[in-house]
Amino acid sequence: MKIAIMGLGYVGITAAACLASQGHEVIGIDPNETKVNAILDGRSPITEPGIEELISRARKNNSITASTALVEKVAESDLVIVCVGTPSAVDGSHNMTHIAEVSRQLAELVKAHPTNKITVAYRSTIRPGTIEELIQPIFEGILREDAKRVDLVYNPEFLRESSAVNDFFAPPKIVIGTRTGEPSRVLDELHEGIDAPVFYVKYRESELTKFVDNTFHAVKTVFANEIGRLCVKLGISASEIHRIFISDTKLNVSPYYLRPGGAFGGSCLPKDVRALQHVSRSTGGYTHMIDSLIASNEAHKAFLFDHVTRGLEHGARVLMLGIAFKDNSDDLRESPNIDMARMLITAGYRLSIFDPNVEPQNLMGQNLGVLSNSPFVRDLLVDRSITESTVWDLVIDARGTASTYRLNAKTVIDINRLA
Ligand SMILES: NC(=O)c1ccc[n+]([C@@H]2O[C@H](COP(=O)([O-])OP(=O)(O)OC[C@H]3O[C@@H](n4cnc5c(N)ncnc54)[C@H](O)[C@@H]3O)[C@@H](O)[C@H]2O)c1
Structure with a gap:
């Protein structure tokens, strides 16, 4: 496939290098000249195991190029993958400036090049409703009826920095959001050969996925550290407690207790959570997350x-x-x-x-x-x-x-x- 990647940060570079290594014809676009020049020189602009080799090889066999300008080649792509940044705004929301700007640029490009249908897959992390309330209106405002030529898809990224290449080829899952939740032929082709469960859902479900994952990872880290702090305060081995806790894949590290539905109750959970809070208070554990459980329930x-x-x-x-x-x-x-x-x-x-x-x-x-x-x-x-x-x-x-x-x-x- 001919693939354009918008935004050559950690996510975009990894996608560009890995897709080029699979035989796709890739062009990366980023206003940052240093990043573009690094790719054109066959070097990686980021420190990430395996990327430099992939880019160097891809440059030698001409399967990757890069540019600071939105060139015609992008309009000729079968697929555009948007990987621009969505940093924190001052109020804690995602700053959508780059998403809005790149969408406007792509819509103008499609308008100037009345070609066939093009699929634009957003991979940046964006809040639920962004495709329907921000991106789609930008395309429709610029392209009017012709907006139908652009197939908007949301395809969140699950890679972790430092193991990005491995994660790219072996993701925990593939989530694809489309307007109706129906499959996208282009995205199926993109993921051919990757062995991971695939979930086709509507835009909003796909947009929320990444938030839920990242927040859960934060919950796990905070929980582990609150228990670790308590252990240290009580003179108990945190690593022994950890070893015993994670060995329980039936109730602890498992889908159990994770289905959204009923509040917790019964003779044990509320009583023991309250008692652990008491232990924490009396030892100065400052277990803010554990302290919030009863109120949340x-x-x-x-x-x-x-x-x-x-x-x-x-x-x-x-x-x-x-x-x-x-x-x-x-x-x-x-x-x-x-x-x-x-x-x-x-x-x-x-x-x-x-x-x-x-x-x-x-x-x-x-x-x-x-x-x-x-x-x-x-x-x-x-x-x-x-x-x-x-x-x-x-x-x-x-x-x-x-x-x-x-x-x-x-x-x-x-x-x-x-x-
Ligand atoms: N870094 C990660 O591990 C990771 C993992 C999963 C998802 N994400 C999400 O993916 C997105 C990208 O993350 P990142 O870490 O690669 O960001 P980054 O800040 O490293 O890179 C973003 C790039 O987009 C470029 N850019 C901005 N406007 C542009 C435009 N109009 N056209 C082309 N390029 C443009 C910037 O110059 C920059 O190089 C974010 O939404 C992030 O939350 C990141």
Whole structure:
């Protein structure tokens, strides 16, 4: 393929060098003369293992060139990959100046060269909505009807500096955002031979992916360091704790507890998080992230209440399917479902609760205590026959088992799986 790369920073240079090594005909564009000259001399403008060799080889066999100006060759490309910088603005947002400018330049170029269809894939990290609200309007404003000749795609980059070449050829995944979520032939061709799971989604989902990944990496680092600090303060071996923690690939380093849905609750998580906060306070650990967990969980309970009751009329008949903190358990301690039930009745909904594992007469110990603190639960419990013979305005499925009952419901919402 003929490929133009806009922006020869870490991402652009790596793409240019690796794509040229795969036999593509590559041109790199960057206003920075030093970077362009380095490539033309067969050198790498960045320090990155493997890049210099790839560029030097690509220059010798003429598969790479570079320019400071948007030359005609770019308009003749099958694919343009945009890798310009999106640095932090003063308010913390991404500064979109380069994205807007490069989009304007490309639109003007396409206008001046009425060629065939061209695919423009953005690889810079951009906030959700950027393609639809900033980039597309720029192309449409300049090209009018002809904007249809430009196929806009978002294809986030997952490489890490210092292992960029390896990551380019073996990425953890390939995410491709298109207007409808349908595949793009050009992007499929681009990724031919690369063995990684491919996700075709709409623009906004693809734009958010990279933020989510980077933020999660930050969360992991901060969590590891907060635990490490606590260990040091307590005279406990941080490396031993780390070794034991990561050995658990069932619950710790795994997809478990990562699905967006229900708040955490039950007899252990809230209690032990609070107690670790106490340990941290008493040892001067300053564990800001751990300290924010309970507050964030409470905010999530409020969010879920708003989420399920949006548009629901006052006095509507609501069934909660599940009141214990998890399925196949009668444990009511710190169940987020009790908080949901409390919010529903406070807001004036006609609530009933069905949980096949909760029989008030069978409860004992702390569960009885929970019932005396939240006596409304006992009054609202109904049996399966009422559950199946009543018409519900809303069923809040806290178990993911709604489909196993013969429910007559206008709306069913699974609160453990945000759509
Ligand atoms: N560096 C990484 O490891 C990494 C990884 C994944 C994603 N990203 C994202 O990729 C994007 C690029 O990152 P980077 O580290 O390569 O940035 P960078 O700052 O190193 O390079 C950006 C380049 O774009 C050039 N440029 C600016 N305006 C231009 C224009 N109109 N036409 C052509 N070139 C132009 C600049 O001169 C610069 O050389 C950013 O959005 C970044 O967040 C970076």
